[in-house]
Amino acid sequence: MHDGSDASDDATVRARPPLNPCCNPRRVARTPMDAAMRADWLIEPPRKKETAMDAIQLLKKDHSTVRGLLDELVATTPRGLKKRTDLISRIARELKAHTTIEEEIFYPAFKAAGEKGNDSRMFFEAKEEHRAAGDLVLPDVLSTDPGSEKFSGRAKVLKEMIEHHAKEEETDMFPRAKQLLSKEELLALGDQMAVRKEQLLAANGRTP
Ligand SMILES: [Fe+2]
Numbered sequence: 001m002h003d004g005s006d007a008s009d010d011a012t013v014r015a016r017p018p019l020n021p022c023c024n025p026r027r028v029a030r031t032p033m034d035a036a037m038r039a040d041w042l043i044e045p046p047r048k049k050e051t052a053m054d055a056i057q058l059l060k061k062d063h064s065t066v067r068g069l070l071d072e073l074v075a076t077t078p079r080g081l082k083k084r085t086d087l088i089s090r091i092a093r094e095l096k097a098h099t100t101i102e103e104e105i106f107y108p109a110f111k112a113a114g115e116k117g118n119d120s121r122m123f124f125e126a127k128e129e130h131r132a133a134g135d136l137v138l139p140d141v142l143s144t145d146p147g148s149e150k151f152s153g154r155a156k157v158l159k160e161m162i163e164h165h166a167k168e169e170e171t172d173m174f175p176r177a178k179q180l181l182s183k184e185e186l187l188a189l190g191d192q193m194a195v196r197k198e199q200l201l202a203a204n205g206r207t208p
Pocket residue numbers: 099102126130165169
């Protein structure tokens with residue numbers, strides 16, 4: 001709602017120096033103008049990132065989510081058509097988001113910080129495992145009749161591939177990333193990946 005102040009008032013308000021730390025930001029507004037001015041120039045202190053995860057925490061949390069979904073999937077039978085269909089589409093969405101944030105953000109940072117030789121090998125091996133699971137096995141499962149035993153077999157192969165890959169990341173790549181990247185860098189990567197993951201999940205239809 002307009003507060004009745006004109007443009008020159010606004011300019012004056014915006015020119016006001018930043019909030020002095022000695023002032024109490026929770027002070028009570030005594031008049032409507034006081035309240036309007038506070039709303040315009042009060043700078044909120046930065047929010048604490050108590051819930052922010054660093055890159056490794058975020059990726060491990062994703063692994064745990066996907067492991068749980070794969071466990072549920074292989075426990076289903078051909079009679080559980082709806083459950084199978086729901087689970088495999090959720091797994092596909094989660095895997096796509098996870099492998100994309102790794103390939104767009106985490107892996108390049110790991111490679112840039114790493115050395116030739118073992119670090120570089122880990123980078124290329126991880127990308128190949130994504131390709132094998134995401135481009136070959138997952139599309140096979142998605143195109144297989146969930147009411148068939150063939151689906152059961154393919155789902156099991158997908159689970160084994162993902163578990164192998166996640167375990168390698170957790171035992172080799174992530175500990176190495178902690179040596180190569182600072183805590184601040186890992187936190188910044190975690191922030192970037194969280195934002196990107198939200199975009200990807202939203203674009204692919206989030207599961208409630
Ligand atoms: Fe990965």
